[in-house]
Amino acid sequence: MPIDFLYPEYEVVRNADRCIACRVCERQCANEVHFYDPENKRMMSDESKCVNCHRCVSLCPTRALKIVKTDHTFKENASWSGTNIAEIYRQAGSGGVLLSSMGNPKQYPIYWDHILINASQVTNPSIDPLREPMETKVFLGAKPSKIQRDDAGRLVNNLPPGLELQVPVMFSAMSYGSISYNAHESLARAATALGTFYNTGEGGLHEDFYQYGPHTIVQVASGRFGVHKAYLEAGAAIEIKMGQGAKPGIGGHLPGAKIVGDISKTRMIPEGSDAISPAPHHDIYSIEDLRQLVFSLKEATEYKKPVIVKIAAVHNVAAIASGIARSGADIIAIDGFRGGTGAAPTRIRDNVGIPIELALASVDERLRQEGIRNHVSLVIGGSIRNSADIVKAIALGADAVYIATSALLALGCHLCRNCHSGKCNWGIATQRPELVRRLNPDVGCQRLINLVTAWNHEIKEMMGGMGINSIEALRGNRLMLRGVGLNEKELEILGIKHAGE
Numbered sequence: 001m002p003i004d005f006l007y008p009e010y011e012v013v014r015n016a017d018r019c020i021a022c023r024v025c026e027r028q029c030a031n032e033v034h035f036y037d038p039e040n041k042r043m044m045s046d047e048s049k050c051v052n053c054h055r056c057v058s059l060c061p062t063r064a065l066k067i068v069k070t071d072h073t074f075k076e077n078a079s080w081s082g083t084n085i086a087e088i089y090r091q092a093g094s095g096g097v098l099l100s101s102m103g104n105p106k107q108y109p110i111y112w113d114h115i116l117i118n119a120s121q122v123t124n125p126s127i128d129p130l131r132e133p134m135e136t137k138v139f140l141g142a143k144p145s146k147i148q149r150d151d152a153g154r155l156v157n158n159l160p161p162g163l164e165l166q167v168p169v170m171f172s173a174m175s176y177g178s179i180s181y182n183a184h185e186s187l188a189r190a191a192t193a194l195g196t197f198y199n200t201g202e203g204g205l206h207e208d209f210y211q212y213g214p215h216t217i218v219q220v221a222s223g224r225f226g227v228h229k230a231y232l233e234a235g236a237a238i239e240i241k242m243g244q245g246a247k248p249g250i251g252g253h254l255p256g257a258k259i260v261g262d263i264s265k266t267r268m269i270p271e272g273s274d275a276i277s278p279a280p281h282h283d284i285y286s287i288e289d290l291r292q293l294v295f296s297l298k299e300a301t302e303y304k305k306p307v308i309v310k311i312a313a314v315h316n317v318a319a320i321a322s323g324i325a326r327s328g329a330d331i332i333a334i335d336g337f338r339g340g341t342g343a344a345p346t347r348i349r350d351n352v353g354i355p356i357e358l359a360l361a362s363v364d365e366r367l368r369q370e371g372i373r374n375h376v377s378l379v380i381g382g383s384i385r386n387s388a389d390i391v392k393a394i395a396l397g398a399d400a401v402y403i404a405t406s407a408l409l410a411l412g413c414h415l416c417r418n419c420h421s422g423k424c425n426w427g428i429a430t431q432r433p434e435l436v437r438r439l440n441p442d443v444g445c446q447r448l449i450n451l452v453t454a455w456n457h458e459i460k461e462m463m464g465g466m467g468i469n470s471i472e473a474l475r476g477n478r479l480m481l482r483g484v485g486l487n488e489k490e491l492e493i494l495g496i497k498h499a500g501e
């Protein structure tokens with residue numbers, strides 16, 4: 001037997017006095033960590049299979065379990081961390097590309113945590129959001145550059161169609177296939193109740209979810225899975241996915257093992273066949289080509305739907321966004337390098353792209369300089385963790401944000417980063433019926449509504465503190481932000497002053 005150089009990352013600590021051998025942990029763990037030893041009449045663990053998803057810890061009736069990070073270490077040094085060494089062993093064993101789930105975990109700067117928000121004192125008094133009206137409604141799409149009136153003095157409104165959001169938050173693209181039916185249902189129902197939108201991702205729209213069409217963004221990605229006229233017509237907006245923050249520059253791959261039943265039907269590909277989205281759209285090699293697709297989609301839907309173009313945040317994002325704004329797109333979505341994914345090559349996820357904070361600030365600035373900021377709305381995602389991140393994003397120039405990892409956490413995700421295994425113990429990133437059933441859509445929907453409602457209250461409180469009573473007045477208002485611990489270049493790109501200035 002070949003030697004396995006890897007030592008388990010986690011240890012299962014079972015309190016023998018508390019464990020009653022009920023075997024709940026054994027039944028709950030799809031990774032088969034726990035098992036019963038009949039000879040010794042006690043529970044045992046195979047820790048090499050543990051991904052630290054906490055399902056067993058949460059459901060153990062006697063609180064007998066905890067999972068700890070092992071203190072066994074490789075002989076590390078500054079250059080060779082335990083992770084680097086373990087990855088070499090893994091690749092030397094498999095000969096394959098390393099795969100990872102969820103967003104970039106590396107120690108790059110998180111600019112949200114270096115930005116502070118202003119508050120009114122003495123002059124320009126703050127506003128009490130409990131007693132005074134506070135507007136967090138957002139309209140996405142082209143805005144007028146100036147007020148136009150006809151000969152009779154009436155306002156001329158010939159704007160293309162847009163999206164109306166009751167809260168400045170939408171659920172980002174996650175395909176049916178990468179996440180479960182029950183997760184999709186939770187997102188669709190919550191978006192409807194909140195007056196916002198969820199996004200099909202590139203997996204098509206399950207027939208059961210057409211009823212949520214007015215709160216659905218339907219995506220058109222390079223694989224064109226599940227794209228047909230009724231699909232385009234079902235959504236409130238159409239999103240062309242050019243890139244994704246977790247894996248800029250490469251395509252997607254949902255293994256054939258996951259293309260079963262309704263997933264194969266919804267994607268319109270045979271059961272068992274791999275769903276491979278090519279890296280580029282094979283009909284788009286320029287802004288002119290993109291423009292053709294934007295207008296093809298508008299034409300197909302009789303110019304009734306706004307079109308979003310989604311890109312990953314990369315080095316020259318401002319120039320790319322400028323081109324997209326001229327392509328006829330109504331909304332640009334930018335996904336930062338911390339954005340989540342069901343599966344991505346680890347090297348790409350951890351090394352490609354740029355932080356969304358810098359991308360957003362430079363895109364907003366560039367569009368303003370070119371006088372085309374009002375031609376499009378900006379939606380950003382890829383690391384929004386709380387309501388303060390949203391306020392900072394809007395003050396840096398975003399119209400609204402996309403959330404995905406936060407939404408999955410609300411559904412019960414424990415960030416075990418094992419989505420690509422298809423064995424999500426929380427019923428989210430899985431298609432196994434016995435696991436999918438663990439996520440109750442009624443509960444999931446309510447938890448999403450609670451999260452976004454709570455954030456919306458907090459946004460109003462922060463706006464009130466600044467003496468601002470509408471999102472529109474906060475958008476791009478960088479005077480409300482100050483940096484801490486940032487260098488001159490970072491402050492310049494973010495377009496904010498240092499704290500104390």
Ligand code: SF4
Pocket residue numbers: 014018019020021022023024025026034043059060061062063064065
């Ligand atoms: S769920 Fe808890 S009490 Fe039940 S067997 Fe597992 S560790 Fe023991």
Ligand code: SF4
Pocket residue numbers: 053101102408412413414415416417418419420423424425426427428429
């Ligand atoms: S969705 Fe499931 S598998 Fe993925 S990180 Fe969350 S708990 Fe783990």
